[in-house]
Amino acid sequence: MKLATLRTSSGTRAVRRDGDLLVDLGYADLGAWLAAGSPAAPAGATTWPVAGADFAPVVPHPAKVICVGHNYTNHIREMGRELPSYPTLFTKFADSLIGADDPLRAPAEAPDIDWEVELVIVIGQEVRRATESQAEAAIAGFTVMNDISMRDWQFRTVEWTQGKIWEASTPVGPYLVSPDEVGGVRPALRVSTTVDGEIVQSDDTGTLLFDPVTLVRYISTITTLRPGDLIATGTPGGVGHARDPKVYLRPGQTVVAAIDGLGACTTLVEAG
CATH class of the missing domain: 3.90.850.10 (Fumarylacetoacetase-like, C-terminal domain)
Structure with missing residues (x-):
């Protein structure tokens, strides 16, 4: 599994890479997602393309x-x-x-x-x-x-x-x-x-x-x-x-x- 914190126009999001897409995990960043126990992505989660992604730390x-x-x-x-x-x-x-x-x-x-x-x-x-x-x-x-x-x-x-x-x-x-x-x-x-x-x-x-x-x-x-x-x-x-x-x-x-x-x-x- 590959995970990241993505910068978006509305702030950062914790994401999971799925092929050519980044899937929103429901948290503002990976630190918050890890602290919550690393839950699965919510149903119908927003996605972004990997191409052109702007990665935060x-x-x-x-x-x-x-x-x-x-x-x-x-x-x-x-x-x-x-x-x-x-x-x-x-x-x-x-x-x-x-x-x-x-x-x-x-x-x-x-x-x-x-x-x-x-x-x-x-x-x-x-x-x-x-x-x-x-x-x-x-x-x-x-x-x-x-x-x-x-x-x-x-x-x-x-x-x-x-x-x-x-x-x-x-x-x-x-x-x-x-x-x-x-x-x-x-x-x-x-x-x-x-x-x-x-x-x-x-x-x-x-x-x-x-x-x-x-x-x-x-x-x-x-x-x-x-x-x-x-x-x-x-x-x-x-x-x-x-x-x-x-x-x-x-x-x-x-x-x-x-x-x-x-x-x-x-x-x-x-x-x-």
């Missing part, structure tokens, strides 16, 4: 966006760090999120803009201190994020948050895809990033140090996870900041963060 107003750093071995090594014993966590705000095809306005204050393709877990059930089976059941599905990072701000201090939370900087979507369509709750999916058609990142989510179930168990020990919460699982090697010389995104470039079976975030960088 897959969950526009998540209560929590929790991100994991240092979760692919090759990325950890290119950044010159040791393999961690525990997940490295930081957070984003809902105001950071944009739709999968929305442009990114490059902030004049932050010229060192980097790309980071990430598999994102979408929580479908409330869970705290999850067992293995509870963590598996809590995963509604997966989506794509490009964790755009303002590296000059990120590395001003040893704490990363200020480089990760810029407003309207983080594409996420277009679809929430249920685990049954991608091989379960520990999927092995190719992830990639291209900049103006050149491949800059390529890896497989099967190589994550901390897999989705492990992350749900770990994070739910700290705080209650609720329907619509997002967990970004980290990025593989190939980021611009780790190159010699360093490479950053510039206005006029197009960056595509893609995951097989889930879709892609296609982002035009515009002058701020």
Whole structure:
């Protein structure tokens, strides 16, 4: 099942993809639909064509966006760090999120803009201190994020948050895809990033140090996870900041963060 939050002339709607159509699920967005228990679409639901659809962030107003750093071995090594014993966590705000095809306005204050393709877990059930089976059941599905990072701000201090939370900087979507369509709750999916058609990142989510179930168990020990919460699982090697010389995104470039079976975030960088 593929689900999304669609922008329409009368506001956003939670939708299910059915072939070439998007079927209204009866709620304003996927966060509200998940919180209601993921009910079936009402009889005679309104539909919209997939072609030309304007996708909002897959969950526009998540209560929590929790991100994991240092979760692919090759990325950890290119950044010159040791393999961690525990997940490295930081957070984003809902105001950071944009739709999968929305442009990114490059902030004049932050010229060192980097790309980071990430598999994102979408929580479908409330869970705290999850067992293995509870963590598996809590995963509604997966989506794509490009964790755009303002590296000059990120590395001003040893704490990363200020480089990760810029407003309207983080594409996420277009679809929430249920685990049954991608091989379960520990999927092995190719992830990639291209900049103006050149491949800059390529890896497989099967190589994550901390897999989705492990992350749900770990994070739910700290705080209650609720329907619509997002967990970004980290990025593989190939980021611009780790190159010699360093490479950053510039206005006029197009960056595509893609995951097989889930879709892609296609982002035009515009002058701020």
